Ligand code: SF4
């Protein structure tokens with residue numbers, strides 16, 4: 001490869017979604033460490049969303065809500081022009097902010113609803129109620145609320161579902177799906193929060209790519225709140241300043257993992273260092289077709305084992321320790337070598353650096369059709385036709401709607417699962433499976 005001119009290091013995270021149980025330990029430990037104080041009650045630097053679901057803040061993925069907004073210019077997201085007067089008006093009014101309802105205002109659960117609520121025939125569909133300032137009020141949901149809104153057939157009191165269950169109805173329930181999506185700030189390579197800050201308070205650290213807010217420079221414009229498509233900057237209404245996930249930089253500097261990684265019950269958060277070509281980022285963020293953005297971002301990452309890359313990194317000021325860390329990085333292996341990790345909403349064009357291993361979940365019904373382990377046909381034939389979670393749904397999340405990279409990642413995961421099951425059970429290895437996961441030389 002041509003020698004890159006400017007090599008930079010970036011801390012990154014990969015989360016394996018098959019392992020998340022939605023326990024919120026990560027959110028609670030993060031909150032206790034970083035936002036356990038006045039003005040940040042509604043703030044979750046780390047949150048865990050139920051999918052399908054509305055997310056936090058509610059409907060943050062509905063980018064039409066924040067329109068009027070931002071446009072891409074030379075690979076960077078900038079406010080739409082529309083004249084100085086309009087720009088100034090926007091600066092002062094900044095209408096594209098989520099409301100506190102969207103963030104789930106903190107509430108105390110009204111336990112009386114457990115004992116006094118009338119018997120019902122259905123799963124809850126009305127908004128939950130709670131006691132706020134002593135008044136019983138409807139609230140807009142909260143963590144795990146979307147768990148209760150899963151699919152299934154409609155039924156009425158006169159036609160109880162238990163009496164109705166036949167094969168067709170059962171199939172509808174069996175096809176319902178749900179999984180958890182933990183989220184932190186993406187510490188993007190092309191952060192729109194930095195691009196839109198009028199005070200120069202938002203910045204991306206040169207040494208490790210962590211995106212931070214300089215509290216002394218922040219003037220509380222909140223353009224970063226509306227400008228972040230992931231809605232991961234928050235306004236502290238006590239201090240009048242913006243705040244966000246810091247990737248636990250004091251811990252990273254001391255060689256420790258982030259709080260959410262260390263306390264994660266599912267052990268699903270991998271941390272590591274990536275080297276990237278800083279001169280390619282703008283071009284990659286500007287590729288015309290959204291479906292090319294995943295590959296475009298991949299093309300920014302560099303192989304730290306390549307002596308040319310290592311030399312260019314040293315000349316660019318990347319410390320030797322960080323180059324070594326990049327070589328050992330599990331994040332790089334999952335993203336670049338095995339290609340099982342994918343970016344969240346690459347179509348936002350900010351080049352996010354928290355990637356996800358998509359949930360394979362149980363592969364349904366292949367066992368009965370083929371007589372094989374349900375995952376093996378998928379692994380060997382490179383296509384999965386019996387997924388519980390629809391491929392199209394995962395593609396909307398991770399590859400701007402292109403199903404091919406998601407399917408390829410799931411097939412690799414299926415192959416690894418089948419191969420390791422054979423190894424652990426002491427069964428005869430299947431050479432094709434071993435080859436599919438690159439373990440045929442063992
Ligand atoms: Fe900025 Fe949002 Fe990207 Fe975080 S996720 S770096 S707040 S644009």
Ligand code: SF4
Nearest residue numbers: 020023024026264266
């Ligand atoms: Fe998921 Fe881990 Fe957070 Fe629990 S602690 S919700 S398993 S990411």
